Amino acid sequence: HALFWHLDSGVVTVALQGHAFILAIQSQNTDLIQFFVDYDRSVGNYVADVDGNVMLDLFTQIASIPIGYNHPKVVKVLTDPANFSSFVNRPALGMFPPADFAKNLTDTLLSVAPPGLHQVQTMACGTCSVEHAMKAAFMAYRRRERGGKPPSKEEIESCVYNTPPGNPKLSVLSFKNAFHGRTMGALTLSHTKWQHKLDFPCPDWPIASFPYMQYPLEEFLTENKAEEARCLAEVEEKIASAKKSGQPVACIASEPVQCEGGDNFASPQFFQGLQDICQKNHIALLIDEVQTGCGTTGKFWMHEYFHLRDPPDLVTFAKKMLTGGFYFADNMRPTEGGRIFNTWVGDPSKIVMLKAVLDVIKEDNLVEKTANMGKQLVQILMDAQRKYPGLLSRARGLGALVAVDLSDASKRDKLVGKLREHGIHVGACGTHSVRLRPTLTIEKKHLDVFSDRLDVC
Amino acid sequence: HALFWHLDSGVVTVALQGHAFILAIQSQNTDLIQFFVDYDRSVGNYVADVDGNVMLDLFTQIASIPIGYNHPKVVKVLTDPANFSSFVNRPALGMFPPADFAKNLTDTLLSVAPPGLHQVQTMACGTCSVEHAMKAAFMAYRRRERGGKPPSKEEIESCVYNTPPGNPKLSVLSFKNAFHGRTMGALTLSHTKWQHKLDFPCPDWPIASFPYMQYPLEEFLTENKAEEARCLAEVEEKIASAKKSGQPVACIASEPVQCEGGDNFASPQFFQGLQDICQKNHIALLIDEVQTGCGTTGKFWMHEYFHLRDPPDLVTFAKKMLTGGFYFADNMRPTEGGRIFNTWVGDPSKIVMLKAVLDVIKEDNLVEKTANMGKQLVQILMDAQRKYPGLLSRARGLGALVAVDLSDASKRDKLVGKLREHGIHVGACGTHSVRLRPTLTIEKKHLDVFSDRLDVC
Numbered sequence: 001h002a003l004f005w006h007l008d009s010g011v012v013t014v015a016l017q018g019h020a021f022i023l024a025i026q027s028q029n030t031d032l033i034q035f036f037v038d039y040d041r042s043v044g045n046y047v048a049d050v051d052g053n054v055m056l057d058l059f060t061q062i063a064s065i066p067i068g069y070n071h072p073k074v075v076k077v078l079t080d081p082a083n084f085s086s087f088v089n090r091p092a093l094g095m096f097p098p099a100d101f102a103k104n105l106t107d108t109l110l111s112v113a114p115p116g117l118h119q120v121q122t123m124a125c126g127t128c129s130v131e132h133a134m135k136a137a138f139m140a141y142r143r144r145e146r147g148g149k150p151p152s153k154e155e156i157e158s159c160v161y162n163t164p165p166g167n168p169k170l171s172v173l174s175f176k177n178a179f180h181g182r183t184m185g186a187l188t189l190s191h192t193k194w195q196h197k198l199d200f201p202c203p204d205w206p207i208a209s210f211p212y213m214q215y216p217l218e219e220f221l222t223e224n225k226a227e228e229a230r231c232l233a234e235v236e237e238k239i240a241s242a243k244k245s246g247q248p249v250a251c252i253a254s255e256p257v258q259c260e261g262g263d264n265f266a267s268p269q270f271f272q273g274l275q276d277i278c279q280k281n282h283i284a285l286l287i288d289e290v291q292t293g294c295g296t297t298g299k300f301w302m303h304e305y306f307h308l309r310d311p312p313d314l315v316t317f318a319k320k321m322l323t324g325g326f327y328f329a330d331n332m333r334p335t336e337g338g339r340i341f342n343t344w345v346g347d348p349s350k351i352v353m354l355k356a357v358l359d360v361i362k363e364d365n366l367v368e369k370t371a372n373m374g375k376q377l378v379q380i381l382m383d384a385q386r387k388y389p390g391l392l393s394r395a396r397g398l399g400a401l402v403a404v405d406l407s408d409a410s411k412r413d414k415l416v417g418k419l420r421e422h423g424i425h426v427g428a429c430g431t432h433s434v435r436l437r438p439t440l441t442i443e444k445k446h447l448d449v450f451s452d453r454l455d456v457c
Numbered sequence: 458h459a460l461f462w463h464l465d466s467g468v469v470t471v472a473l474q475g476h477a478f479i480l481a482i483q484s485q486n487t488d489l490i491q492f493f494v495d496y497d498r499s500v501g502n503y504v505a506d507v508d509g510n511v512m513l514d515l516f517t518q519i520a521s522i523p524i525g526y527n528h529p530k531v532v533k534v535l536t537d538p539a540n541f542s543s544f545v546n547r548p549a550l551g552m553f554p555p556a557d558f559a560k561n562l563t564d565t566l567l568s569v570a571p572p573g574l575h576q577v578q579t580m581a582c583g584t585c586s587v588e589h590a591m592k593a594a595f596m597a598y599r600r601r602e603r604g605g606k607p608p609s610k611e612e613i614e615s616c617v618y619n620t621p622p623g624n625p626k627l628s629v630l631s632f633k634n635a636f637h638g639r640t641m642g643a644l645t646l647s648h649t650k651w652q653h654k655l656d657f658p659c660p661d662w663p664i665a666s667f668p669y670m671q672y673p674l675e676e677f678l679t680e681n682k683a684e685e686a687r688c689l690a691e692v693e694e695k696i697a698s699a700k701k702s703g704q705p706v707a708c709i710a711s712e713p714v715q716c717e718g719g720d721n722f723a724s725p726q727f728f729q730g731l732q733d734i735c736q737k738n739h740i741a742l743l744i745d746e747v748q749t750g751c752g753t754t755g756k757f758w759m760h761e762y763f764h765l766r767d768p769p770d771l772v773t774f775a776k777k778m779l780t781g782g783f784y785f786a787d788n789m790r791p792t793e794g795g796r797i798f799n800t801w802v803g804d805p806s807k808i809v810m811l812k813a814v815l816d817v818i819k820e821d822n823l824v825e826k827t828a829n830m831g832k833q834l835v836q837i838l839m840d841a842q843r844k845y846p847g848l849l850s851r852a853r854g855l856g857a858l859v860a861v862d863l864s865d866a867s868k869r870d871k872l873v874g875k876l877r878e879h880g881i882h883v884g885a886c887g888t889h890s891v892r893l894r895p896t897l898t899i900e901k902k903h904l905d906v907f908s909d910r911l912d913v914c
């Protein structure tokens with residue numbers, strides 16, 4: 001029986017009420033629920049539902065489980081009394097950090113910092129990571145414009161009430177089919193589904209096309225190169241017109257591969273070109289690695305494949321990293337206190353668990369292994385699309401980030417359903433792609449199971 | 458020694474590097490750090506710093522610790538193997554909820570739902586709670602305008618790229634000195650400090666004055682009533698001018714007492730007037746109880762003091778509730794799937810701990826006790842301000858939400874510092890207020906210590 005608190009006329013009374021349970025089931029926006037999971041019985045790469053079905057999980061909580069369910073090394077963290085207080089006392093981290101927090105950051109987030117980046121800000125999820133990374137870019141942009149002068153009295157007074165000059169008309173350029181989150185700033189950068197956007201006011205910041213590659217890549221070298229050149233030209237054009245219309249671009253945000261938007265890859269040359277444009281225009285480059293980071297693609301950060309001249313200015317993360325946050329270049333560091341802050345700014349208990357996850361990744365050499373598994377997984381899809389040319393196309397991917405297209409959404413959804421009936425849980429993305437997002441602990445035997453069932457479906 | 462991953466030329470190598478530790482300390486925006494805490498040694502209402510000082514904590518991690526540090530009942534949750542998987546496997550809650558999630562919501566969030574509200578959406582922090590609650594209001598507003606018709610093809614296609622009609626010019630009215638969070642939508646409603654706002658673009662949504670009460674209340678009945686009438690008139694005026702300027706108000710957001718802005722109270726009549734205005738104009742009323750909820754004020758939700766004709770449409774929470782989220786009225790429920798959603802939409806491990814917290818609150822009758830403790834705490838401040846009339850004024854508060862003013866910021870900061878030297882940790886708010894935010898487990902003996910030390914300082 002559930003307890004119901006009846007609070008009235010200053011007296012707190014407690015009553016039993018039978019119908020609360022029914023209310024609970026109706027209480028959330030539940031229309032996307034696919035199935036209820038038995039997390040106790042889920043283990044490694046297998047997810048168990050409440051009806052006793054056990055499935056090979058190639059979607060892994062929207063790509064957020066790094067090393068499988070109930071990994072013994074992570075469970076051990078929880079049972080170590082030295083860690084209890086991290087879980088039980090969530091601090092206001094920005095004001096009252098735990099004694100060992102600096103060391104814990106060093107052992108975790110900073111130990112896997114993208115090459116060339118040495119600073120990190122913790123956050124609680126992917127969305128606030130993107131929101132606050134954008135703030136770092138806005139501050140850097142205005143700092144440069146002020147030329148070392150402190151903000152004026154007029155700026156300081158006007159900003160509080162959302163008015164210029166303190167509240168400037170700046171923008172962030174994003175890409176068609178991008179997804180960066182659901183709070184207003186991050187949502188303004190997201191362009192995948194109307195369900196995410198309809199009825200919600202967002203500023204009209206510039207949006208450029210993201211390259212749409214033709215596969216197999218080696219057969220479409222010229223076409224793909226032209227496509228990327230077209231998109232980069234559009235970026236430059238949008239920057240110029242945003243400036244003209246009075247809301248200059250302070251930041252360009254992009255995923256290293258567009259995940260929700262359909263696993264859309266672009267070449268290293270495209271991202272190099274993007275960085276050139278950013279540097280020419282004093283624009284910060286934000287690479288959003290929420291879905292691609294933590295070894296997912298066979299490098300710890302996907303943008304390492306791009307061999308950029310300089311590191312990105314901002315790299316956001318969450319999902320498999322268990323905590324949100326972002327790495328930032330030295331010039332992105334706020335110069336005043338309290339600029340990037342909130343009550344919790346993250347959660348030390350997630351850092352404690354992340355330590356165990358990173359230890360496993362290192363000891364078991366999982367980033368390299370994931371790179372190899374990914375090659376085999378793409379090969380399985382390549383073979384399948386050769387076998388069923390009318391059905392499957394555009395097999396693509398790196399590491400634990402692999403996709404294949406069907407000819408339309410209904411065929412895609414049918415395949416996802418059939419695979420589930422045959423014990424394989426996969427995801428969907430874009431309008432007609434299947435996405436595979438195994439953990440970093442996937443092995444050859446799992447791929448064999450997948451290959452086998454795919455053939456049946 | 459810290460581990461550093463050197464990722465280059467396609468090969469992952471691991472190297473030891475000694476200087477990572479130094480980088481860690483520099484890595485966050487740390488300027489607001491007050492002291493490092495030894496969370497293992499903090500217990501109940503006492504916080505221990507790393508130098509061995511133990512202080513009576515009347516600020517409690519920015520009012521976010523409900524029943525004290527290391528409460529044995531919460532520690533017990535952590536050591537129960539039945540709960541391990543909630544901590545170790547964070548689900549994508551909106552798609553793959555745990556089997557017992559509906560029951561857990563019933564036993565926790567729904568068991569303490571504000572009177573008249575029966576639906577709840579979990580979120581991860583106060584900010585995303587406010588952001589998504591606003592979305593519920595925007596959807597409800599447009600649903601009414603559509604008069605039951607589904608969204609048009611034009612709306613569906615335009616919204617994805619931030620253009621009308623799918624991306625409408627709607628606004629949320631907020632109050633001067635309000636604080637609701639730091640992501641773009643929530644930040645647009647926040648007007649306390651320039652550090653939160655400078656350089657960050659926000660839409661120019663309407664902002665009205667919040668009543669500024671003169672104390673003691675019984676001596677300023679007429680003045681305070683006139684002040685509240687002035688503010689309500691301003692609200693109506695801002696709604697009319699927002700409509701005229703083409704960005705109608707879909708929602709009014711207010712804290713039941715403005716906390717960050719200086720512990721500014723208004724009367725029940727003010728909030729009743731606000732609800733009248735909302736209902737007349739088809740505007741949703743969002744009461745942001747992030748800092749005031751969970752029994753803080755001597756009722757479980759502070760807005761219960763207001764005796765509103767109908768429940769508020771939206772009630773947001775976080776902090777002491779351990780999880781974020783919002784309660785909503787039936788007409789605020791989205792009618793399409795996936796409208797309010799993100800990867801995690803909360804964290805079941807927080808719900809598991811919240812269960813223990815709510816059990817303690819109920820068993821120990823803490824809401825009622827907090828109401829009584831608050832009366833005594835205000836009395837202590839009243840006595841002090843009678844004793845030191847030039848120093849202290851405007852003693853005010855309810856339950857564990859109590860404040861007193863000094864004549865200016867420097868005197869306030871001096872008192873906060875002196876109290877800390879004498880073993881009492883308090884917070885600041887507004888421009889020149891001291892805020893007291895004890896846990897719900899504060900007792901007479903703690904008040905005696907505070908009273909004693911205040912007299913010395």
Ligand code: FES
Pocket residue numbers: 124125126127128129183581582583584585586640
């Ligand atoms: S916005 Fe990231 S946790 Fe709330």
